[in-house]
Amino acid sequence: MLKITNLHVSVAGKQILNGVNLSVNAGEVHAIMGPNGSGKSTLAQVLAGREDYQVTSGAVIFEGRDLLAMPAEERARAGFFLGFQYPVEIPGVNNVYLLKAALNAKRKSAGLPEVDAYEFLSLIKEKMKFMHMSESFLTRGVNEGFSGGEKKRNEVLQMLVLEPKLAILDETDSGLDIDALKIVSEGVNSLRGPQRATILVTHYQRLLDYIAPDQVHVLGGGRILKSGDKSLALELEKRGYDWLVESAVA
Amino acid sequence: MSAVMTPAMRSFESQWQGRRADALSPWRESAMQRFLALGVPTVHDDSWRYTNMRVLQAQSFRDAGANDSALSAPGDASWLTDQGRIPSILIVNGHPRLSAVAAQIDGFEIRSLRELVATEPSRLSRYLEATSDADQRRWELLNTALFADGLHIEIKRPIDTPLCLVHLTGGAGEGNAAYPRVIISAAPGSRATIIEHHLNVGTEATLCNSFTQAELGAGAQLEHYRVFTGHEDATQFDSLDVVQDRDSSCRQFTIALGGSVLRTTLQSRLGEAGAALDSYSLLVGHGERHVDSVVIATHGAPATRSRQTARSVASGSSRTIFNSKVIVSAGASKSDSQQSCRGILLSPTAEIDSRPQLEIHTDEVKCAHGATTGRLDPEMYFYLLSRGLDRDTAQSLLIFAFVADVLTRISLPAARAAIETALIAQLPNAELLRAFR
Ligand SMILES: Nc1ncnc2c1ncn2[C@@H]1O[C@H](COP(=O)(O)OP(=O)(O)OP(=O)(O)O)[C@@H](O)[C@H]1O
Numbered sequence A: 001m002l003k004i005t006n007l008h009v010s011v012a013g014k015q016i017l018n019g020v021n022l023s024v025n026a027g028e029v030h031a032i033m034g035p036n037g038s039g040k041s042t043l044a045q046v047l048a049g050r051e052d053y054q055v056t057s058g059a060v061i062f063e064g065r066d067l068l069a070m071p072a073e074e075r076a077r078a079g080f081f082l083g084f085q086y087p088v089e090i091p092g093v094n095n096v097y098l099l100k101a102a103l104n105a106k107r108k109s110a111g112l113p114e115v116d117a118y119e120f121l122s123l124i125k126e127k128m129k130f131m132h133m134s135e136s137f138l139t140r141g142v143n144e145g146f147s148g149g150e151k152k153r154n155e156v157l158q159m160l161v162l163e164p165k166l167a168i169l170d171e172t173d174s175g176l177d178i179d180a181l182k183i184v185s186e187g188v189n190s191l192r193g194p195q196r197a198t199i200l201v202t203h204y205q206r207l208l209d210y211i212a213p214d215q216v217h218v219l220g221g222g223r224i225l226k227s228g229d230k231s232l233a234l235e236l237e238k239r240g241y242d243w244l245v246e247s248a249v250a
Numbered sequence B: 001m002s003a004v005m006t007p008a009m010r011s012f013e014s015q016w017q018g019r020r021a022d023a024l025s026p027w028r029e030s031a032m033q034r035f036l037a038l039g040v041p042t043v044h045d046d047s048w049r050y051t052n053m054r055v056l057q058a059q060s061f062r063d064a065g066a067n068d069s070a071l072s073a074p075g076d077a078s079w080l081t082d083q084g085r086i087p088s089i090l091i092v093n094g095h096p097r098l099s100a101v102a103a104q105i106d107g108f109e110i111r112s113l114r115e116l117v118a119t120e121p122s123r124l125s126r127y128l129e130a131t132s133d134a135d136q137r138r139w140e141l142l143n144t145a146l147f148a149d150g151l152h153i154e155i156k157r158p159i160d161t162p163l164c165l166v167h168l169t170g171g172a173g174e175g176n177a178a179y180p181r182v183i184i185s186a187a188p189g190s191r192a193t194i195i196e197h198h199l200n201v202g203t204e205a206t207l208c209n210s211f212t213q214a215e216l217g218a219g220a221q222l223e224h225y226r227v228f229t230g231h232e233d234a235t236q237f238d239s240l241d242v243v244q245d246r247d248s249s250c251r252q253f254t255i256a257l258g259g260s261v262l263r264t265t266l267q268s269r270l271g272e273a274g275a276a277l278d279s280y281s282l283l284v285g286h287g288e289r290h291v292d293s294v295v296i297a298t299h300g301a302p303a304t305r306s307r308q309t310a311r312s313v314a315s316g317s318s319r320t321i322f323n324s325k326v327i328v329s330a331g332a333s334k335s336d337s338q339q340s341c342r343g344i345l346l347s348p349t350a351e352i353d354s355r356p357q358l359e360i361h362t363d364e365v366k367c368a369h370g371a372t373t374g375r376l377d378p379e380m381y382f383y384l385l386s387r388g389l390d391r392d393t394a395q396s397l398l399i400f401a402f403v404a405d406v407l408t409r410i411s412l413p414a415a416r417a418a419i420e421t422a423l424i425a426q427l428p429n430a431e432l433l434r435a436f437r
């Protein structure tokens, strides 16, 4: 589904990613961990199509297509989804309007007609119920005045409505209370399937108790330092990152 | 000393010479002499540094007169009357046509200035006294000298029905000039909403030099709108002076959607404790329009409050300027003010200038100001793209969201809808935005 080869990225003239290699197959869940500032969000944003991040070399193939050649909006329509670490507030743009516009953009590119207004509303209401979100969020501006946890739930709500093939959730678990963590995990798990894949960027082993990953990777110094199964996350929980970062430098 | 006699100045002088004497002549005479001595403002006058009067100086103006218009019902002219549901008064070139409907709204006492000049001039003279800053207020001087008629509106108690003044300027031929004058006096404890809609008749070059003065008694509440939708050859100078007594509140909206050169001024004097001003400006530069807007709040007493919110959107080769100033006088402690001016440039040839200024003569005040001008917020834009929205839609939504800071504050739903409709027509991808609503 996704194949990243030797990806180098610089931001504002500073080299952040130094040769990331990663393959994610349909049906898999991967976790990416790593110290603050190691480039996890940079990787996620580059994959989503941020234009002010410069890819200096490397390639990314998504579903057989050259992802890096596609503009951000086309990546989304092709089934790529980024759950932002810091979802932006957009006062004045209605939350439900955004959802509808996003869904219709995707349907249009798939040659489908626009979603029926009534069907759409009942779909949204069902998903919101699933996410334990009150319907008052429908009429508010995108993320406007949402608490940290509400913003993350809203990201997952969007994901559930858009049903992406590949979702990268950048610290969607940070700032969630225990109940919300469960709800969000259920949301992610509900989308698991043989045709889809998920990449979880997280600092906490706990999320992986709810969403069992197939592989765990550690990002450090702009590349994947180590990959393993779920037990790697447990080891990191005990030992921290120093031993990996040091051995990478050595 | 007297000013250079340009064609414009000569034409103002000849209008003055054509005026008949009335009971206010002494005040008018001194205003006119002062205007003639000072002349039209130039870019060397600090408050006019962004607006060049060269083109105007070469033009010649004449009295537009009262009866040139083919339009008779305000609802025909203005889309702000909610299809006639909001009572309105048509004012053609400064001459009100006092309709039976508007004159009878319970709580308003509305009279023409022409009638008052003839019957009770003593009630008007104080509005014509030169202010201490008169030298900077030359168009107001000219209005005082030349207004032929106008309205005196007394608000006697809380009134729920809004009142719309539809100002039409123009007529046959070029160079029609009008000097509408409106005086609003709100009794203590009263409340009302007044809309002034400025537009043109015909398409030829016109000048509208309008001046509205409002006095708010203790605890009075005024919501005032002025909406400008003049045509591409219309010049307008509009001033609004507000004097506010204890605990009075003024919500003021300035919506610039038209004209060739439009200059608006709002000066509020928060003269007694507890007085509050909330001003909202939506300045839309489109085509070659030039919009220059000034808001000055003077905190003259302790515990007064002012808020200035301005949003500018400039496309084409238009230019919008927002100068806001907060003056906190000595002794006006515990004053609280905020100025927020933001602009979005939609084309490389458009220009936006914002100048929030503070002048503080006392301690213990809370004053905040901020100004930003730029392109659309890149974080918001990327977020929308990352959800699959196309670039045009994302851009249009963000522009609309940007002006929402002003639009959402409009408390009359019909006025808001009408303003939105007119605004959308001047934004890129208007069809998309229509669907969005
Ligand atoms: N615009 C920028 N200019 C300069 N440096 C930047 C810019 N954006 C990101 N960086 C730097 O890139 C590095 C990687 O940032 P990134 O956000 O990808 O880290 P992260 O792994 O997601 O960290 P965290 O766990 O704290 O979320 C950091 O050192 C950050 O300071």
Ligand SMILES: [Mg+2]
Pocket (backbone or CB within 6 Å): A040, A041, A042, A085, A170, A171
């Ligand atoms: Mg991050």
